[in-house]
Amino acid sequence: MPAASTTFRALALSVIASLTVTGCQAVHDAGQAIGRADLVNDLAARLDRALELTYSADYQLPAGRAASIVQAQGPARSAYTWPGGKLTVTAEATAQCETDRAKAVCTLLAPPAPNAKPSVALFTEAKRRGLVTPPVVVGLLTEAALDAEAVITQSDTTLAGHHATCVGVRRSAGDFSACVTNEGALGSFAGELDGTSVELALTRWSDEVDGASFELPPGAGVVDHRATSS
Template identity: 30%
Template sequence: MTTPRAPFAARFVAIPAAVVLTVGSLGCGVIDTVRNVVDTAGVLSEFSDRLGKAAGLTYTAEYRIEGSDSDTVSYVQQPPNTATVKGDGRMIFTPEHMIFCGPTAGRVTCQKAPNHAAATGDPTLLAGVAGPGFITPEIALGMVALAALVPDADVETSERTIAGQKSLCADVTGIKDPNAAADTVAQDFSVCVTESGVLAAFNGTTDTGENASLELSGYSDRVDGSAFAPPAGAEIVDVSVIQS
């Protein structure tokens, strides 16, 4: 999870150059679509740059989940380690291991498995720790990346101050699933990222159909190292693959 996010930028920032090379051979009817793709890719470039800066940050971000009266969810990063924490629930990633902790029969049990990068954005595992409504920075920024590939998508930016952090926001509308029926339109979403690259807010539906709505409620450039270890007294079970 803590590898630099530059591949997002490398993959999609190239879109404008490729589009410009083909503009001369396209009819007038598609010029507006081409321009929209270029603009969307430009927004993605800004967000990718910010996320790339955050890859090496040490910080603790606390999030308030809309519709939840329970404890806040913390996202803790101290490269190369990251953790999503809510009470005794934890999803921890280190270069060697993934650790998933949750209550089982009245006690805290943690599964410990070799690190598989593909599990970092598993919505089922995240929901098992943080509950519904929470997503990781990778998922939120990935949604913006997908929007850059949709010709009919519109992306507008604005600025907000969230939990004392100046943030750039993108409101994405008009997304159509190319594999769905012509009248099927995905829900719009918005995402905000701080100047340092920390996810500040997200509201909408992810590409996996999960509803998410969170906002930064606290930020610190310090971390509690215990976030990267199972809670005291937890039972630890070694597994090959973590099960939700």
């Protein structure tokens, strides 16, 4: 995904700085304790590293539905698909596609500036349809780490054959759990976002991608707003 990896590093450092002032609170796992800042920094760093990788990840959603995240480098580009929609981000355009109709329709917007991440607003529809993106998870973890009343537990698991570190968060703003693989892919998520229950789990991860993943759906109608959105 065309994103500045320093964004996540700065985010993690900001959290650490804040926790240095307020004091570390422990996260317990089988009798061991680690600091909140250490946990957030580790997971944010994994997600950060993944922004520089080429990979494809498939996810299972409730009711047998599916979603995916695909990204590649040189040039940087990414694609997100979910039931009824697709978002592609390339150097040429940001394309928001609606695919739950007889003929898919894609709206082209100006691509992000070089080394800049896409607007979080672009992922609103994906989140509503059940695809939680890594930036959303980083934001939730950061909020939890800064919440003195939040209870954060850590565990480990294996998803699609890949080891993952998981956190369970209990807080007044809403409970959630999330897992991040060693490679930095989002392994799973379960919780409530914007009043909607969301759950997904990684079913396949590969360091190879299909170039067709970044293309618009075949036969899609195109509405080009790049000139007005730049």
